[in-house]
Amino acid sequence: MGRKIEIDPITRLEGHGKIEIFLDDTGTVEKAYLSLPELRGFEVFSLNKPAELMPQITSRICGVCPMAHHMAATLALDDLYSIQPTATADKLREMVYNMFMFEDHTLHFYILGGPDFIVGPKAPKAERNILGVIGKVGIETGKKVIEIRREVRELMTAIAGKVIHPVWGLPGGVAKGLTAEEQKKYIATAEKCVEFAKFTLQTFKDIVLGNKEYVDIITSEMYTHHTYYMGMVDEKNKTNFYRGKIRVIDPEGKEFLKFSGKDYQEHLAEHVEPWTYVKFLYLKNVGWNGFKDGKDNGVYAVAPLARLNVSEGFSTPEAQASYEEYFDILGGKPVHHTLATHWARVIEILYAAERFLQLAKDPGIISPDIRNMPVEKPDEGFGVVEAPRGTLFHHYKTDENGLLTQANLLVATQNNAARVAMSIEKAAKGLIKNGMADDGILNMVEMALRAYDPCHACGTHTLPGQMPISIKVRNNQGELLDEIKNFCYEKK
């Protein structure tokens, strides 16, 4: 029987995630689609603007991870003007970037990651409160999270101008360096960060790994996908958030690709679906074969789970030891369990803290040599970083005066978009039987999304602190059977 699919891409006026689920004749899920709002018009907005403004302009795209855009834009400017930063500038940039990764990841773990491991996915909504892990480890620990975050952000502000919209990156260097006196503060804070990161890892092990039920959920089929993985590594294939090449492994763990950021168009392509504005990135060399697992489909994942899969380890000792333990316990590489992302994230917190300390202690970081002046005419530039949520690409073309003629961004979450859609479909298929949808589906969907830590339409602000999601269940004629949503515009 013909099936009517009512494709209703998210309108610009609604701002919430829409999931449309279509059932077959037996009331079983045939397909599920997640559509989310997407920012439009960046390519037009940036035209004719000086490329040197891009670190400030693009940092305004996201109110949570502006440093990621700022740094990718700065690296793109280096390439655009064919200028390498000084050794000191490179160290400063990488240090500040690791401070940002530490702070962002730490917040996610303590405040957001908790409900899934503390109370579990079947807990009633009233028990799934905001405080997450803090509810388990206590208020004093919560205060330490706030305090260390404030301390790190103050130091980021001191060097980069503003923590929300840094005014720091320049082609060939940075605008401000460190004095010997200032260096002492950075070292002291970095030491605290390392100790706190070790405490965080132990907390995770105690709460999560000590709970068999949660370990079973991590490794369950519901949250497992066998896809390719992508992330940035250095010349020794160790994880590096700031500079390196992009490495891709296949679902069996073998290296499939390794390329420079500037070659992304040769290896990544976008797949378009009529039901969403999001374009799904996939590996060109493999091809698009639908929203499914497998070696013959170019769907891939990024962010902590992927980064640990693609790398051969970490260049810092404690993180390296944790990396080895992670794969020992989870049965080797690669790990395909989406919820293991939370563990991978905690290991990255440790790496970011250790790398922050290494660079803060480096004698070369207080050199006044913080910029090489560009002399070449601009043409085309590429910048790539590992944002907390995955690989971020910036690509600019300018005229000879440095005014943009083209700008393209591939944001981190776009890399994961296909796998997110697959996770939604799997949750739907697991929980909708005979045409009946369980409210528990919202919990399961949220669990998957929380692991991916999506970054959509960051500039808009939701008043209640949910990712507004509406799930519509339709029969094979497209008629609405049920709607479940976690938001309401009516006041209580």
Next chain:
Amino acid sequence: MKKNKIIVLGIGNSILGDDGIGLKVVNDLSKLVREPVDFIQTEEMGFGLLDFMIDYEQAVIIDSIQAGGVPGTIHLFSIDDFNPNSTVSNHYVGLPELGAMSAQMGLNFPEKVNIIGIEINDPYKITDQFSEEIHEKYESILNKVNEELVKLCDFKKDKLRIRRCRRPNPRFSEAITRI
């Protein structure tokens, strides 16, 4: 540096069109209103707002909203109107969650938090200009927000010196960048 007991915090994104309305309104109010209030604009969100709000007795947040109404409509909320919830990302942490977290951790969150939501058209297009409709209605929006602020903060009307504001320069983001 915090100087007063009340903060009026304008939040939004200066390159997402109408989503910058909170920033522009607070920018203009800071020039119009002569009361002991700290007018702050920020493009931060989620936990970033905590850094601004701690140690004030009262906070009024001014932001864009989409609630299915006519653009330019003013919606009023109290933080007490909402229940805090679990969420999926730092990107979706809202004011109720900040309030709940602060209460549980003994942080000095304002006792009274109100939100003035300005209904807008389109927050997803990257532009530094308002939509035509919001641009046309801006003066009316500013005056309505000002009236609500007088009531919320219990300002004495005879202390206010309000000029009728002219239509804003469409490229408001330039003004904000200079501040």
